[in-house]
Amino acid sequence: MTAAVMYEQGLPAPYAQSRPFRIEEVELDGPGDGEVLVEVRGAGLCHSDLSVIEGLRKRPLPVVGGHEGAGIVREVGKGVQGLKPGDHVAMAGVAGCGQCRTCLAGRPGICQAVSAARSEGLLATGARRLHLADGGRLNHYSGISVYAQYAVVAPQSLIKMDPAVPLDVAALFGCAVVTGAGAVFNSAKVKPGASVAIIGLGGVGLTAVMAAREAGAARIVGIDVLPSKFDLARAVGATDCIDARDPQAVQHVLDLTHGGVDYAFEISGHPSALQMAQSITVRGGEVIGVGVGQSSATFSVPHLSWVCEERVMRGSFMGGGVAQEDVPRYVDMFLRGRLPVDRLRSEHIGFDKLNEAFDLLHGGGVVRQILLPHGN
Structure with missing residues (x-):
């Protein structure tokens, strides 16, 4: 063959x-x-x-x-x-x-x-x-x-x-579907009325956008370095889209969501995107790591805020x-x-x-x- x-x-x-x-x-x-x-x-x-x-x-x-x-x-x-x-x-x-x-x-x-x-x-x-x-x-x-x-x-x-x-x-x-939808439905268990951010609007990320809409999320923020993806993201459920390259991107999300999202999905697999996900999550919120990148890559978590603000860091592999x-x-x-x-x-x-x-x-x-x- x-x-x-x-x-x-x-x-x-x-x-x-x-x-x-x-x-x-x-x-x-x-x-x-x-x-x-x-x-x-x-x-x-x-x-x-x-x-x-x-x-x-x-x-x-x-x-x-x-x-x-x-x-x-x-x-x-x-x-x-x-x-x-x-x-x-x-x-x-x-x-x-x-x-x-x-x-x-x-x-x-x-x-x-x-x-x-x-x-x-x-x-x-x-x-x-x-x-x-x-x-x-x-x-x-x-x-x-x-x-x-x-x-x-x-x-x-x-x-x-x-x-x-x-x-x-x-x-x-x-x-794409089992991973993106599963991250929303299985790993995060997104609740109706929740606010969600999806960092990385490829196949998995756009499926997560669709699933978040289906789960009843009230605000769905799509984030990517390519604004050319924003029209499709809005068409399948994103309420807002933000250019990840904008120096004020984090602040824009915080303003849109009155202090941060309940769930931030990191799809790209880049440590810098995980850092953004942490920065845009509300106290008591969850960061769900979905993307896979370099096997040796690491990222740090601010220990005090992780404990005192009860933040959750969760991995989601192939939809969990x-x-x-x-x-x-x-x-x-x-x-x-x-x-x-x-x-x-x-x-x-x-x-x-x-x-x-x-x-x-x-x-x-x-x-x-x-x-x-x-x-x-």
Whole structure:
């Protein structure tokens, strides 16, 4: 099959020239016991993928990229239940073993066993089904590797989708939607009438805007360094938008919200944005860290105000819930027009435009580009 393979991280932009992804033919084994073969029909380009290209988070190489996708089940291995050939599925780069402490507590997204397998370039089953054309070792990315025409994955990474959802839209549910909406509904549990700020208006951030509106937030402040995103942000629910580069940006938020927001969502993964999130949160409010950046990055919390003002610092990974339970609810919201995530789509691309597409993402001029591995 055709796939996009990364052999080196940290190559410089423009990626149209350095070409971090090589498009080539690779080998894919069929599904083993407890695995599923999916024909990939759409794969989103996410800032998390960009951070891997940049080398901010290391991955075993070479690797087939992509962690947000959707497709059609073509074959199921022995022991797989609830899925059959022909089913439409979204693929998420998160899965749980179902047996460890965190999984039993209803938090499969932070399963240590599966995280360890993923960090070694393996599937959640511990297997490797990808190989280079010469038989050499080839790693899986986040347990799915959807920048390819087909993927073998563990069923824990699959969410059965209503066929009424176009597959290019279904792909967004694998990361952007489950992460952005889950941060609002699961991690923060935003209350009606609350004030909210979302820092970073990409696919995840704009989904968080939609979810905050659905949760009944009274004030939703979108913050980004690119004012070109503000029209879409307002269209999907933002009541106010502020340029993060404005020296008075923090004060503007404080003035708009009478002293600060109840919930500040940091989507970009930059420590400076986390600092802003702390500065715009009211006493007793919450900062929810959603974006992932450089693995070695740190940020500081003013200890006295953290304690005396009862501020909450909360991480939210991939929506902080159970994708198989959450996504059907989000799909229902989408089909009823309450979560218009199809508006996140910027354009469709083929393999030939993949590297150039990451230049566009790096420049901030797009929200979600969708790779169509089969060209249609």
